[in-house]
Amino acid sequence: MAEEICLFTKDALIIKPPKKSPASLRMLVLVFAMVCGVYICSVCLRQTNIHTSTKFINIEVNQRYCHDNDIDKSQTPYLHYPKPTSFSRAECACNPVRLFTILSMQRSGSGWFETLLNSHTNVSSNGEIFSVKERRSNVSSIFSTLDRVYNLDWFTSASKNQCSAAVGFKWMLNQGLMEYHKEIAEYFNSKGVSVIFLFRRNLLRRMVSVLANSYDRYAKLLNGTHKSHVHSHEEADTLSSYKPVMNSTSLVTDLKLMEKMVLDALEHFSSTRHIVLYYEDLIKNRTKLVDVQEFLGLPQMELTSRQVKIHRGSLSEHIKNWDDITKILRGTTYESFLQTDYTN
Structure with a gap:
């Protein structure tokens, strides 16, 4: 019967009776099934991998979409x-967006400098945020505050968050900065934060400004209102009418301590990307503001401020015991502070 089944016409397919044993046949079928299974699995895995790779590619494309090939590669760590x-x-x-911070000391021109920066349409400098003690109580609170600022989740009147090209704030040296300098410097370096140092060369002038500002907190010379910064010469003249009496006994020591704090700050944050500015240089040479804009990678603009300088002219006009101060500083490394270092 089997032979009859195999006899067809000339062009028909002739199936010969199997010569292999049933065990060999089963083994062949098993091998065939395994090969088919492996093939099907490989096809499925390939499709899954392609789908997953597509997702990864899409994510990568989305992440790379914002990067400009024309930007200097050395600047990439500072672009966010x-x-x-x-x-x-x-x-x-x-x-x-570039991240920055202005490291300074009170009454060193940082308020005026910050208004200049904020006159730029692409800069958001958010003020003295660490004047609130709770924000600098420990490293964790400091980092949490920094993260909010640099993620554009910090709102002040200066915020231009949507299209900011540079975002930052000013940080006084006595506001937790020096206590946690190591951790903060590491944070700056890991996050690509650029540091702007702003100091006064004439520390004696800074002392006059500190004493006068401290006095006005209680005296409130401007119609019962305390103002650290003014926008008219009339207001400036009112505030500068107070002439502080300086402690001549501790004067040299106080100047040395201020000088040391500045040097320590420069040393602690020397590993960061930074620029060093002095208030006197900015007053006398406004082209220094071009250097600042280049440092922050900003399009060049004319920066302006409505603030008016309070203590103008010679220091002799603003210190009540001027003769005593002159005698103390003559012959010291601080004698140059007695001279007029700018005209306005």
Whole structure:
């Protein structure tokens, strides 16, 4: 019967009776099934990998989409694309943002300098945020505050968050900065934060400004209102009418301590990307502001401020015991502080 089944026409397929044993046949079928299974699995895995790779590629493309090939590669660590939780940057999402901080001391011109920066349409400098003690109580609170600022989730009147090209704030040396300098410097370096040092060369002038500002906190010379900064010459003249009596006994020691704090700050943050500015240089040479804008990678603009200098002219007009101070500083390394270092 089997032979009859195998006899067909000339062109028909002739199936010969199997010569192999049933065990060999089963083994062949098993091998065939295994090969088919492996093939099917490989196809499925390939499709899964392609789908996964597509996702990864899409993510990578989205991440790379904002990067500009024309930007100097050395600047890449300092370019950021924040994703704030409190709002959407919308069409400005791919505008790179540089992070900065202004390290200074009270009454060193940092308020005036910050108004100059904020006159730039692409800069948000958020003021003296660590004047609040709770924000600098420990390293964790400091880092948490920094993260909010640099993620554009910190709002002040100066905020231009959507299209900011540079975002930062000013930080006084006595506001937790020196206590945690090692951790903060590491944070700056890991996050690509640029540091702007701003100091006064004439520390004696700074002392006059500190004493006068401290006095006005209680005296409130401007119609019962205390102002650290003014916008008219009339207000400036009112505040400068107070002439402090300086402690001549501790004067040299006080100047040395201020000088040491400045040198320590420069040393502690020397590993960061930084620029060093002096208030006197900015007053006399406004082209220094061009250097600042280049440092922050900003398009050049004319920077302006409404603030008016309070203590103008010679220091002899602003210190009540001027003769005593002159005698103390004559022959010391601080004698040059007695001279007029700018005209306005």
